[in-house]
Amino acid sequence: MTADQHPNHPSARTALSVNVNKVALLRNTRHLGIPDVVKAASLCLEAGAQGITVHPRPDERHIRRDDVYEISAMMKDWPGREFNIEGNPFHNLMEFAHDLSARGLPLHQCTFVPDSEDQFTSDHGWSFPQDAERLKPLIEQVHARGVRVSLFMDPDAQAMAAAKAVGADRVEFYTESYARAWPGPGKNKALSRFTEAARAAVAIDLGVNAGHDLNRDNLTEFLRAVPGVQEVSIGHALVADALELGYEATVKDYLRCIDEAFTRA
């Protein structure tokens, strides 16, 4: 199958999953419970976001344990929308996957990210073949709970077959290199790595997500160039925009950026 024949390209729109980490970060600076993370998530869904993402880091610097359960419980009111948890499956992610499933709470996707416990922010993807054998059984355990697995990956076309071979349903491209290059002279070179990696993934029926430092300026161009992106998860810039514009206007504007990518200029 070529990229252009993939059912997710070009007619299907990329889904927007809003990462609410940074709402929790602000909330955690006082003991007042504001801003309310669950309310933020539901306002984003009300505005049309197709999903919510959280990355509960082991130090709970932003998303805390209770947030994960409360957001998941809220997702029950939003059938058809997706809850995505990111994290390192060798730290705390598997516990959430098992526990939510045992409680019958919604969880649609686990994104495995190879961060260290005290990592400032995510800055690299999994490595193959080094990580292959240890990831396989964990992917199987998440699948046994009916949950999709996406692997956070650098845009390396050569690594797509290995991600598929360990059982991943999707990869999430770490987009910081593109965001950093945009709109400078290195942008096209940065983009071409994502385009090639996406083509390689789509050709073997491996789904493609993307995220990290995407924003209203760089999103449309990314989606125009990179085929078959099923979901973008966006947090830092989106929450910063929401401080100025409010959740509704912000989410609608990100959805407009996505729509524009599918409307040929």
Ligand SMILES: CC(=O)[C@@H](O)[C@H](O)COP(=O)(O)O
């Ligand atoms: C995997 C990824 O790119 C995001 O989860 C990013 O790491 C956000 O995490 P922080 O909000 O902790 O920076």
Ligand SMILES: NCC(=O)COP(=O)(O)O
């Ligand atoms: N997976 C990426 C994500 O959830 C959000 O990343 P960012 O927009 O906060 O950089």
